[in-house]
Amino acid sequence: MADQGCPTKTCSTCSEAKPLDQYYSRKNNLDGLSGQCRKCVCKQTSSWFQKNKDRVNAGKRAWNRKLRREALEAYGAFCQCCGESAREFLAIDHINGGGSKHRKSYRNAGNYIFLWLRKHAYPKGFQVLCHNCNFAKSHYGGCPHNEQQRKVGVPSQDKIAPTRAMTNESWAG
Ligand SMILES: [Zn+2]
Ligand SMILES: [Zn+2]
Ligand SMILES: [Zn+2]
Numbered sequence: 001m002a003d004q005g006c007p008t009k010t011c012s013t014c015s016e017a018k019p020l021d022q023y024y025s026r027k028n029n030l031d032g033l034s035g036q037c038r039k040c041v042c043k044q045t046s047s048w049f050q051k052n053k054d055r056v057n058a059g060k061r062a063w064n065r066k067l068r069r070e071a072l073e074a075y076g077a078f079c080q081c082c083g084e085s086a087r088e089f090l091a092i093d094h095i096n097g098g099g100s101k102h103r104k105s106y107r108n109a110g111n112y113i114f115l116w117l118r119k120h121a122y123p124k125g126f127q128v129l130c131h132n133c134n135f136a137k138s139h140y141g142g143c144p145h146n147e148q149q150r151k152v153g154v155p156s157q158d159k160i161a162p163t164r165a166m167t168n169e170s171w172a173g
Pocket of ligand 2: 129
């Protein structure tokens with residue numbers, strides 16, 4: 001077999017005889033090496049991820065939904081302004097605005113707001129608002145549901161920046 005003095009091993013997948021350094025070590029195997037060469041292991045791993053991409057993503061989505069549901073329930077599960085209780089419409093609102101600086105810290109942690117809230121045991125300073133009320137609050141400074149703010153009036157449409165609403169949508173899971 002190893003007529004060049006260099007020991008080889010035949011890969012169980014591609015059936016090529018390759019030098020031992022082309023195999024990962026596997027303590028459980030008799031020769032202490034993987035039955036497949038590095039190349040084949042690598043191929044198999046990436047094809048597993050390809051095949052299971054949907055399942056992996058579905059798992060992530062389910063996890064995000066769970067986080068979202070938990071957070072909404074922790075804060076009352078209905079809009080604090082209009083009482084909307086359809087979860088699809090609800091979002092977590094930072095009561096004092098929080099601003100982009102705070103939101104950035106969720107990003108820096110690599111997490112969305114729901115994970116952040118969970119980690120911090122659902123701290124005070126947040127509330128549940130429906131997207132309508134949340135949008136009104138962040139773009140008009142108050143919701144039309146609130147009589148006092150209605151008197152102030154609303155700015156014209158062209159002053160609306162879509163950023164906040166879009167961010168909330170991505171939190172919606
Ligand atoms: Zn191979
Ligand atoms: Zn509302
Ligand atoms: Zn409202």
